[in-house]
Amino acid sequence: MFQLGKTIVSEDVIHKDFVCNLSACKGACCIDGDAGAPLEKEETKILEEIYPKVKPFLRQEGIDVIESQGTWVTSDFGELETPLINNADCAYVIFDENKTALCAIEEAYNQGVIDWKKPVSCHLYPIRVRDYAEFSAVNYHKWEICDDACSLGKELQVPVYKFVKQALIRKFGEDWYAELEKVAETNLKK
Structure with a gap:
């Protein structure tokens, strides 16, 4: 987990791959x-x-x-x-x-x-956001019905945060997403 402003973000958001595969699911x-x-x-x-x-x-x-x-x-x-x-x-x-x-x-x-x-929760999926008094938790939601999406994401090398870029910007703003990209780039170099 890492903090971005008033959000706590699961590292799975940058490490897991995902691209919806509607033809499969x-x-x-x-x-x-x-x-x-x-x-x-x-x-x-x-x-x-x-x-x-x-x-x-x-x-x-x-x-x-x-x-x-x-x-x-x-x-x-x-x-x-x-x-x-x-x-x-x-x-x-x-x-x-x-x-x-x-x-x-x-x-x-x-x-x-x-x-x-559509509702932002649908637009964000497979990310789920839970709001608390002091922060929002941003988590990757693993669901077996999305196994094909995980496989396709891995094949295409698209991490979750890139797949839901527009939804994350919609929810948290351009500046927040830019910070997320910086964290991802730094984290993925390690």
Whole structure:
């Protein structure tokens, strides 16, 4: 672990390799697990505002869940997250012709309907950020469904922090990312 400003960063972020391999995993991270995508407080307001524009991109099952539970929910642990369809798929998941899970929010963004890409936790994955009173912990999340992404990242020699560069800049800013690059370069020379 090392400190960057008010963040504590796992060294796995610079040492592990990762490139999403949707052709292999079919977007399993959006349909597996026992919780929705983690949300920041301000993102709940964004989801409420953009829902009418995202709705045409959604599957009926997603619309039904969102309209009964809301555009976001609070977990039993008090955490904000996206709602789930039958405790599995994120309510915002759609599928392409190859049955690969995609994000309806991101699809609306890609088509220029909205100007918000998706929740930052999704954009950051496989990095998970946990906020504490004095700092934020930035960790690499290892999940076996992403083994193909790890293999592809290793083959292409793309460390996690480079794969999620835009998301890290979105979350922490350009200056923070520049400092991370310096730490990575120094660390990888050792």
